[in-house]
Amino acid sequence: KAGVTQTPRYLIKTRGQQVTLSCSPISGHRSVSWYQQTPGQGLQFLFEYFSETQRNKGNFPGRFSGRQFSNSRSEMNVSTLELGDSALYLCASRSVPGKGTDTQYFGPGTRLTVL
Amino acid sequence: AQSVTQLDSQVPVFEEAPVELRCNYSSSVSVYLFWYVQYPNQGLQLLLKYLSGSTLVKGINGFEAEFNKSQTSFHLRKPSVHISDTAEYFCAVSESETSGSRLTFGEGTQLTVNP
Numbered sequence: 001k002a003g004v005t006q007t008p009r010y011l012i013k014t015r016g017q018q019v020t021l022s023c024s025p026i027s028g029h030r031s032v033s034w035y036q037q038t039p040g041q042g043l044q045f046l047f048e049y050f051s052e053t054q055r056n057k058g059n060f061p062g063r064f065s066g067r068q069f070s071n072s073r074s075e076m077n078v079s080t081l082e083l084g085d086s087a088l089y090l091c092a093s094r095s096v097p098g099k100g101t102d103t104q105y106f107g108p109g110t111r112l113t114v115l
Numbered sequence: 116a117q118s119v120t121q122l123d124s125q126v127p128v129f130e131e132a133p134v135e136l137r138c139n140y141s142s143s144v145s146v147y148l149f150w151y152v153q154y155p156n157q158g159l160q161l162l163l164k165y166l167s168g169s170t171l172v173k174g175i176n177g178f179e180a181e182f183n184k185s186q187t188s189f190h191l192r193k194p195s196v197h198i199s200d201t202a203e204y205f206c207a208v209s210e211s212e213t214s215g216s217r218l219t220f221g222e223g224t225q226l227t228v229n230p
Contacts (some may be wrong), residue, residue, distance in 0.1 A: 002168050004158070031219075043205065043220035090158055104218065106151075106158035 002027065004093050004107035012113045019078040021110045025072050025093030031055075032074040033104065034066060037088040046089075049074055050096075078112075087115045117142035117208050120219035121157065129229050130198055136191040136224045138206030148189040149207040150180055159205065165189060176200070201228045 005024045013019050025032050033056075034046040045058040066076040072093075078085055088111050092104040100104035119180060122137040147166050151159040163174025170182040180191045189206060206221040 013143055027216070035218075042222050043207075043218075045217050048217065058217070059137070092159075103164065108156075108158045 002077045004091055004105055006089075006091050006107040006110050008110060009108065010111045010113075010115060013081050015081055015083060017081050018077060019081060019112060020075050021089055021091075021112070023069075023074045023076075023091030023107060024041050025074070025091075026105055029093035029095050029105075030072050031094045031096060032068060033070065033092045034074070034096075035090045035092065036060075037090060037109070038084075038086070043090075046076065068086050081114045083114050085112065087112055117146060117210050117219050119206050119208055119219055119221035121204075121206055121224050123224050124222065125225045125227070127227045127229060128196055133194050134192065134196050134200075134226065136204050136226065138189045138205075139206050140187050140189065140206070140209055140223055142187075142208060143212065144210055146208045146210055148182060149209075150174065150175075150178070150189075150191050151205045151207060152165050153203045153205065153223075155202075162168075162191070162204075194228070196228045198230060200226060202226060214220050 007022045029068045031050045033048040035043050037043045048051050048056040052068045063079045068074045088109040089106045090109045094102045120139045128134050149164045152162050153159050157211040162178050163172045165172045172225045173179045174219045178193050182189050203223045203225050205223050207218040209218050
């Protein structure tokens with residue numbers, strides 16, 4: 001079974017631009033979560049989607065948004081990029097939400113650099 | 116709200132020596148506890164998790180962890196490390212079934228195994 005895939009793996013943007021990152025969960029998994037990883041702030045939860053609905057949201061500004069499609073694939077978008085948005089963005093999938101016992105499987109991440 | 120503290124940011128050890136990576140958490144409710152490993156330029160891989168039951172949890176690659184409720188700790192141990200164990204290790208908690216996928220991570224511990 002294929003793992004979580006994220007595209008693109010690397011991305012370079014300039015301040016003020018917007019960016020869209022994509023995540024395909026493990027086949028059969030219906031919940032997708034996004035995390036931001038930076039040297040200064042560590043790993044922080046962005047949001048979780050299930051059945052095309054946002055179930056949970058972290059403490060990030062409205063410039064960060066996401067969506068989920070009917071096939072469970074998810075995208076996250078960051079508008080008006082700032083230098084501080086440079087980070088590794090990780091996507092994780094699990095079979096169903098609302099069960100803390102369920103293992104989350106992480107993708108390799110998208111490395112975003114904002115110049 | 117929960118929080119996680121990893122007590123050592125860097126742990127250097129020699130090959131075949133034992134190692135312990137320390138993790139303390141804070142939460143007002145019951146938690147699920149996890150250890151993840153991240154190799155360079157990769158996503159997170161689950162090493163082990165504590166959900167309930169036996170406080171000694173065995174994971175992959177010879178790692179184990181012990182849940183201590185009174186000390187609110189979940190330390191990771193391995194009796195004999197290999198060069199290939201060099202990586203960053205993250206302790207994480209999720210509060211309950213209702214928190215869904217939201218993991219709160221510690222700052223990470225860089226384990227470096229020297230020959």
